[in-house]
Amino acid sequence: MxxxxxxxxxxxxxxxxxxxxxxxxCTNHCPGCFNPEEQNFNCGRPFTKETIAEIHKMLANPVISGLSLLGGDPLCQDYGGIHDLIDLCFYTHSIGKTVWLWTGFIWEDCYNPLFPDKDEDDHQFAQMALLTSCDVVIDGPFKMELSDRMLKWRGSANQRVIDVQKTLRQKKIVLYEGEHYE
Incomplete structure (x- = not known):
């Protein structure tokens, strides 16, 4: 990754x-994407143990509320990359902070609680594990025709800000209603 x-x-x-x-x-290639250069899998630098240590150090700062995973798209990463992101989620939670993730995919297309057998598709299982390791997921492709700069934490009106843990408990999509959400 x-x-x-x-x-x-x-x-x-x-x-x-x-x-x-x-x-x-990112494989979604949404027209009007705000990070088109990051759609390229070769963009930037390799994610290494040193990168992980750097992020851990940043997260340890008491002023930091948590980790945000964006891109590109975190769900487009290979199996090893997704597991690196899951490890970051676990670390972030272990120090009492939150994890937010942005994806161009739709929650219902990625999360299947009746997944028959993890061995059938380890990559999809890893994607589900990453999603469920987050506190908030902003899902859905950016749609230029629904673009609205006044939306909080999302670029177009079709995207949802999902409270992951409430969604898992209630077995239906529950939108995030955080302290500062409008």
């Missing part, structure tokens, strides 16, 4: 002050 950039003290991508990891690579 490659990443395009890491933004520390990010106030635009999620609630509070965050550390944001922009992974490289």
């Amino acid at each position: 490659n990443y395009a950039k890491i933004r520390n003290y990010d106030i635009a991508n999620g609630e509070g002050v965050r550390t944001s990891l922009f992974v490289s690579g």
Whole structure:
């Protein structure tokens, strides 16, 4: 997996002050994408143990509320890359912080609680594990015709801000209603 950039003290991508990891690579190619250069899987630098250590150090700062995973698209990563992201989610939660993830995919197309057998498609199982390791997922492709700069944390009206843990408990999509959400 490659990443395009890491933004520390990010106030635009999620609630509070965050550390944001922009992974490289996306297969959705949404017209009007705000990060078209990051659709290329070879963009940026390799994600290494040193990168993980750097992110851990950033997240340890008490002013940081959590980790935001964007791109590119985190769900477009290969099996190893998705597992690296899952490990980051576990670490972030272990220090009492939240994880937000943006994807051009739709939740219902990626999350199937009746998944028959993890061995049938390990990649899809890993994608589901990544989704369920997050606190908030913003899903759906960017649609230029539904673009609205006034929307909080999303670019177009079709995208949803999903409260993942409530969604899993209630077995239906529950939209996020955070402290600062309007």
